[in-house]
Amino acid sequence: MIENPNSKILRQSALYFILSLGALVMIFPLIWTVSTSLKTKDKVTLRTIELIPDPIALENYTDIFTNQPMLRYTRNTLILVVASVFGALVPCPLAAFAFARIPFPGRKLFFGLLLATMMLPYVVQLIPLYIFFDRIGWVNTFWPLILPRVLGHNAFYIFLIRQFFKGIPEELFDAARIDGASEFGVWWRIAMPISKPVLAAVSIFAFQFAWNDFLYPLIYLGSNQQNWTLSLGLNALKGFEGNENSLNVMMTFSVLMLIPMLIMFYFGQQYLIKGVSVTGVKG
Amino acid sequence: MANARILAQSEGRARPRLSDFWFKHRSWIGFVFIAPWFLSFLLFDLMPFTANLYLSFTDYSIGPVQPNWIGLDNYIEIFTEDEIFSKSVGNTLYYMVFSVPLGLAVAFAVALLLNTRVRGMPLFRTIYYLPAIVPVVAAAIIFSGLLNTRYGVINQLLMAFGLDPVRWLSRPEWIKPSLIIMSLWGFGAQMVIFLAGLQSIPQELYEAVAIDGGNGWHRLRNITIPLMTPTIFFNLIIGIIGSFQVFTQVFVLIDSDGGPLQAGLVFMMNIYNNAFRYFRKGYAAALSVILFLIIMVFTLIMLRTSNRWVFYAGDEE
Structure with a gap:
């Protein structure tokens, strides 16, 4: 297309203007959060916008560790994170490998079941599972949250890894088999190392899911503060209208909870973006 | 082999x-x-x-007792007597009808802008995606501050433009708009899916339009949108299924009763309340079966049409 160079510059500037304006709107809540987390208690309810607080109350970030059981919350959350990431990295790729590469009787049927569970909304399992775990005395323990995860109870991850395994040329596996490798050896030494991008994507999803999860910790761990995760701890701080003094504490907590997500995003961005664009899974 | x-x-x-x-x-x-x-x-x-x-066919409540079979009573009660059920369906539909199309439109528009050859595109993409990685509870807490009536930034801005402050979280008519505003903040995932779709459109098609003397509007109308319909459709279905199950945002931003006049009481909240607060687990199970059927219908529509949008290289099954 033949274009007047001036109109091109004009168009580019307009584009940058719109993009920057949008970016400002998107980033503003986060800037405000960081700013509020650094305010002293008397400043948070002032009716002025003060993005760079004076004084900067860095002590909010140390006080929160003495006023809130942050380490306890973090430890509890990490238990769930480890269980989720383990599930995404061991049982899920195992099942995925069988679905992609090992012919066995009824494979199509099992794969059909797997796909069917992808469509099953969690709400139809919520109540009977709670009753079941309640009867065996596991409510107020981490087991109802750990057990499904360490067994690889996630059809999305299995499906995603299977698609990746199917794309690996069969000759690679056969070469290893000729060398006498077992199926387990083929999986562990050939399939897994090649599949780092997809494994990175599912472990990021698993980490993110466990870090953000709210409903399951709420029903299984909610009644004992000793067992609370970061999500539950932050929710308990929420200020209703009229109880706004803890706003800076809430924002400090939010920033602390966001930091691991940011670190993960920084290092795993390419895998995360690729994974999201393949599956449509919302983080 | x-x-x-x-x-x-x-x-x-x-x-x-x-x-x-x-x-x-x-x-x-x-x-x-x-x-x-x-x-x-x-x-x-x-x-x-x-x-x-x-x-769902019992009146089970709590404890180690045998549930009583009551047939269709739960379902009959849901559809004939339960005003909270119809309220929760209305609230969920209101939320869905606004948040899903608006979210799609914004995500699509931003993806289109980012798909031009702009310098600094990765930076913009990161900034637009960032809200999607904020933990849901943290996002709701942040918005409870932003939307606060007295010192919330959004009201400060309204007042700076000479408008009246809005009681976002304490007026029934503003609760659902508040939830919708918050949902719009996290369109990053949809945007990334759109971007991936846009980048897979062959450039030759655009060149063909240019040779025929078409402008930007023609490119969008005749190439981009038709080729993106499968992706738009995919995002639409995912969005609809997700909005039927919205829970955490409402629980943290409003409360489990849905705020004044239960204006924020969504479908999932009704299930949660019946199961874990009113101890009507049988009744809650019936509600969840209804939600399952609704979601199933949408999922089947998606699968029936999946051959239009799913393609996996090297997959012969």
């Missing part, structure tokens, strides 16, 4: 090893590989799903 098997088997006969034993039994080793997942399928999918269906 057949050659490989013969090779390995002949080698196995010469020198028996454990690995050859595994190899010859490839058909059952498959079961070993899927065993952990299959156990989780039985324990956490099949059994609860069946039990939930059964519970």
